[in-house]
Amino acid sequence: MSQTITTSLGQVRMIGDNATPIWGMTNAERNRRMAESAARNGSALAPGHELLFNLTYAFDPLLLRLALETPGTLFSWGSIPIVGQVSQGADLTTAPNRIDLSDGRKLYNRQLRKLEQPMVRELTPASRRAIERHSYFGAYKGVTDLLTKYLWPELALVLTRIAAQLRMTPNMVSVIGVTLCLLATFLFAKGMYWTGFLSGFIFMVLDTVDGKLARCTITSSKWGNVIDHGVDLVHPPFWWYFWGTGLVYWGLGLSPATFTFIMTAVIAGYVLQRLIEGMFLKDFGMDIHVWRPFDSRFRLITARRNPNMVILLVALLLGRPDVGLIALAWWTILSLVVHAVRLGQAYAVKRSGQPIVSWMDEAQI
Numbered sequence: 001m002s003q004t005i006t007t008s009l010g011q012v013r014m015i016g017d018n019a020t021p022i023w024g025m026t027n028a029e030r031n032r033r034m035a036e037s038a039a040r041n042g043s044a045l046a047p048g049h050e051l052l053f054n055l056t057y058a059f060d061p062l063l064l065r066l067a068l069e070t071p072g073t074l075f076s077w078g079s080i081p082i083v084g085q086v087s088q089g090a091d092l093t094t095a096p097n098r099i100d101l102s103d104g105r106k107l108y109n110r111q112l113r114k115l116e117q118p119m120v121r122e123l124t125p126a127s128r129r130a131i132e133r134h135s136y137f138g139a140y141k142g143v144t145d146l147l148t149k150y151l152w153p154e155l156a157l158v159l160t161r162i163a164a165q166l167r168m169t170p171n172m173v174s175v176i177g178v179t180l181c182l183l184a185t186f187l188f189a190k191g192m193y194w195t196g197f198l199s200g201f202i203f204m205v206l207d208t209v210d211g212k213l214a215r216c217t218i219t220s221s222k223w224g225n226v227i228d229h230g231v232d233l234v235h236p237p238f239w240w241y242f243w244g245t246g247l248v249y250w251g252l253g254l255s256p257a258t259f260t261f262i263m264t265a266v267i268a269g270y271v272l273q274r275l276i277e278g279m280f281l282k283d284f285g286m287d288i289h290v291w292r293p294f295d296s297r298f299r300l301i302t303a304r305r306n307p308n309m310v311i312l313l314v315a316l317l318l319g320r321p322d323v324g325l326i327a328l329a330w331w332t333i334l335s336l337v338v339h340a341v342r343l344g345q346a347y348a349v350k351r352s353g354q355p356i357v358s359w360m361d362e363a364q365i
Contacts, residue, residue, distance in 0.1 A: 004050075007032060008039035011050040011088060015081070018055040020123050023132060023216050024164045027055045027123055033218035034064055040222075046071035050088045057082050058131045060118035060138055061215075062107060072096035077120050115360045135216055136160060143289045143296045147306040148208060156208040163213050170214035174227050177206035181235050189242035191249025193316055197309075200239070204306060207232065233274070236305045240266045243312065244325055252322040262329045269303065269332035276339045284346060288339065290358045295342060303328070303335035 002015040012035050018027045025033075031053040045051060049071050051064075059075070059082050067073045067085045074084030074095035081092045082101070106117045119134050121127060136157050163173055180203040187196030210228060214220040241263060247253045254262065280288035289299040301307050308328050315324025346356055 005032065007035040007051075009035045009043065009051060010045035012053065013050050014053045014055050016054055016056040018123055020125050020128055022058055022123060022128060023135075024167065025217070027058065028053075030058075030218060031055070034061055037218050037220060038064060038068055043068045045085060048088055049085050052081060052084050052086050052092070054080065054082050056122055057120060058123040058135070059083055059120045060116075060135070061218075062116075062118050063101075063120075066107065070097060074098045075118075075120075076100050076102075078102045082120055132161070132216070133157065136212055143287070143299050145302075145304055145306040146300045147204070147310070149300065152205055152208045156205055156212060159205065159209045160212045160216060163209060164217055168213070170210040170217075170219055171221065171227065173206055173210040173213060174231075177203045177210065178227070178231055180206070181231060185235070185238050185242050188239060188246050191246035193243070193246065193312075193321055197313065197316065200309065204309070232305075236308070237267045237270055239305070240308070240325065240328065243321065247322050247325070250321060252320070254322060254325075258326075262325055265329035266325075266332050269329075269336045273303065273332075273336050273339050276336075276343050280343055280346065284350075284356045286356075286358050288342060288346075290360055291342070291346065291356065292359050296359070298338060302338070303332040308332075 002013055004011060004013045006012070012032070014028055014031065020027065022030055035051055043065075045068070051067075052074065057077070057080075063075045063083050067075060067083055071085050072087070072095060074086055074092065074097065075082045076084075076098055078100060081095075084095060086092065086095050101118060101120055104117060106115050116138070119131070119138055121131055121134070123131060137153065180199045184196045184200035184203060187193075187199060207228070244254065244259055244262060253259075277288050280286075280291075284291075289295045289302075308331070311328050311331060312321065312324040315321055315327065350356055
């Protein structure tokens with residue numbers, strides 16, 4: 001059994017049938033959304049080609065992206081076709097580039113910065129929850145901070161499932177998160193650190209949920225990405241600044257000179273680190289944190305919002321939020337130095353004529 005539909009991407013052929021829902025929708029709807037999403041992101045089918053989906057199976061969206069990059073590519077599991085870009089009406093056994101994933105091979109996901117074996121699994125009522133769990137964790141970046149990698153996942157999975165069942169959109173989750181982010185900023189400014197930390201903690205978890213909900217339900221949007229990444233980029237310096245002003249309520253206000261030094265370090269250090277990351281991406285075509293294994297490990301603890309909040313939490317538990325802010329400033333300076341050195345080393349390697357290649361790409365070869 002097969003059906004052909006027309007999408008913004010072009011002609012899509014779906015073979016098989018499946019009534020088992022995944023993330024609150026049919027597999028046919030999920031695949032249609034993936035095709036439409038690919039079209040919005042600039043992908044297109046080659047002339048005379050069509051997209052193929054096997055509705056009996058659920059698979060990692062990475063396979064669709066790779067198939068769209070190379071016309072004639074068909075991913076299969078043994079002899080069973082799963083997803084591919086093939087000639088219209090072609091015999092599926094004669095695809096020019098048929099890739100059998102049953103051999104356990106791993107592929108590099110540049111979008112999520114990780115090397116992984118893509119998920120391919122038959123979608124049944126018995127396997128649905130396991131597939132949802134796999135697709136959820138498959139949406140996680142392989143290179144990220146300690147909290148996002150090890151602490152958030154299980155809690156965020158529960159919240160993502162609840163949000164999907166309630167038919168909440170990622171933007172709805174983002175709006176709740178942004179509100180809590182602003183509330184945390186206000187509470188920090190008043191020295192209400194524990195309440196502010198709770199508000200900030202919930203926001204930090206929801207900051208994971210909205211992205212995972214968007215990827216799992218294939219409901220990413222341009223403005224959703226702008227809100228999500230914009231808030232992520234802008235709010236941390238405000239948190240550190242108002243944490244500093246709130247110290248007066250604890251009788252721990254910093255001297256003007258010390259406060260100026262701390263704010264210069266945390267704000268300038270944050271901005272410069274982001275600029276270095278942007279320069280690396282522009283000049284070498286990849287994230288600085290996936291160059292070598294050291295860079296990926298350092299991303300776990302580098303001076304970004306989540307690791308910085310761990311520093312502040314430890315200081316708060318000791319009753320010294322002022323010391324926490326000072327420690328955060330010095331950690332920001334140290335992280336900036338590490339990033340600057342790594343950028344300089346990359347330019348030196350490039351000048352020597354050697355290619356700058358991610359260790360994940362090397363592991364795939």
